[in-house]
Amino acid sequence: DHNKLALPVGTTLDRFIMRKQEDFPYATGELSQLLRDIALATKIVNREINRSGLIDIAGAYGNRNVQGEEQQKLDVIANIRFIRALRNGGEVCTIISEEDEEMIQTGNVQGKYVVAIDPLDGSSNIDVNVSIGTIFSIYRRVSPTGNEGNEQDCLQTGTHQVAAGYVIYGSSTMMVYTTGNGVNGFTYEPSLGEFFLSHPQITTPKTGAIYSLNEGNSNEFSEAMTAYVDHCKQQGYSARYIGSLVADFHRNLLKGGIYIYPATKKAPNGKLRLMYECNALAFIVEQAGGKSSDGRTRTMELEPKGMHERCPLFIGSTELVEKAEEFMAREY
Ligand code: AHM
Ligand code: MG
Numbered sequence: 001d002h003n004k005l006a007l008p009v010g011t012t013l014d015r016f017i018m019r020k021q022e023d024f025p026y027a028t029g030e031l032s033q034l035l036r037d038i039a040l041a042t043k044i045v046n047r048e049i050n051r052s053g054l055i056d057i058a059g060a061y062g063n064r065n066v067q068g069e070e071q072q073k074l075d076v077i078a079n080i081r082f083i084r085a086l087r088n089g090g091e092v093c094t095i096i097s098e099e100d101e102e103m104i105q106t107g108n109v110q111g112k113y114v115v116a117i118d119p120l121d122g123s124s125n126i127d128v129n130v131s132i133g134t135i136f137s138i139y140r141r142v143s144p145t146g147n148e149g150n151e152q153d154c155l156q157t158g159t160h161q162v163a164a165g166y167v168i169y170g171s172s173t174m175m176v177y178t179t180g181n182g183v184n185g186f187t188y189e190p191s192l193g194e195f196f197l198s199h200p201q202i203t204t205p206k207t208g209a210i211y212s213l214n215e216g217n218s219n220e221f222s223e224a225m226t227a228y229v230d231h232c233k234q235q236g237y238s239a240r241y242i243g244s245l246v247a248d249f250h251r252n253l254l255k256g257g258i259y260i261y262p263a264t265k266k267a268p269n270g271k272l273r274l275m276y277e278c279n280a281l282a283f284i285v286e287q288a289g290g291k292s293s294d295g296r297t298r299t300m301e302l303e304p305k306g307m308h309e310r311c312p313l314f315i316g317s318t319e320l321v322e323k324a325e326e327f328m329a330r331e332y
Helices: 013-021 030-050 052-060 074-089 122-128 214-222 223-233 244-257 274-287 318-329
Strands: 092-097 115-123 131-139 161-169 173-178 181-188 194-199 210-212 258-261 291-293 313-315
Touching: 013 030, 013 194, 030 052, 030 115, 030 131, 030 161, 030 173, 052 194, 074 092, 074 115, 074 131, 074 318, 092 131, 092 274, 115 122, 115 274, 122 131, 131 244, 131 274, 161 244, 161 291, 173 194, 173 244, 173 274, 194 258, 210 244, 214 223, 223 318, 244 258, 244 274, 244 313, 258 318, 274 291, 291 318, 313 318
Parallel strands: 092 115, 210 258
Antiparallel strands: 115 131, 131 161, 161 173, 173 181, 181 194, 258 313, 291 313
């Protein structure tokens, strides 16, 4: 059965998506098209990001774009690019975006899919030339086609994701995604404008020696959380925190480790968003053999109540997440 053979390193993303579709004999190709739409938008956003350092220089000469508008911020540009690609692609009826309070109707009422996206995460890192990312989840709509998508379509639990991925705009640009059959990573070759398979079938180490959280908030931690951080230090783990979720997650996925954005006294649900940050990474980490929870409940089983809802995030190597959950379960 040739379809089940692993595809070689160097396979282009387009070819990879096409070949994977052949694994599902009744697939219509719509999900494949949707993934290609996202990849296309990613290339455009990548180009904008790479030029971002020059925008201020251009600005200093009073440059405006052709419409005479001031240059927009990159997270706004990324949002526009992804929405446009998903609208033009036609497979998506409704989008939830970190950048928009309300759901976005694409007008494609026949579209079978719903996308939740953080178009540019970690945007406070742009101005200082540090890695940033895009995060996305794809769901099949539950309401019948022919109408706009509704809240029920947008507020499914993470277990219903049909695909999820992220893009890291780092020293290289990479796209990592899953359709529920393992995780694959593709590295962008800018001179060719193509993503190539570079990290086939990613598995995350069962354990690791990196812990990633914002310890500046430690006065706001619960006793259980403080005890777990002490445990990490006693174990001699390295602290690594970029402050850019995708970059911190990506490093830990490859090297083994745990990323935590805990509940704090000021922010009892933490900071990160369930629908377009946590669920996607949870799907990926589980597909790579790792774990994700809010400290108690599996992330993908959390019942979403709102599109922009927050939840604590404990994600990474299975042994480390389980140990952290043990601490969180203790009474203090
Ligand atoms: P953003 O969506 O406003 O960009 O915030 C999300 C970012 C994550 O990338 C990162 O992990 C986290 O915020 C860092 O938060 P903090 O600065 O509180 O440690
Ligand atoms: Mg974000």
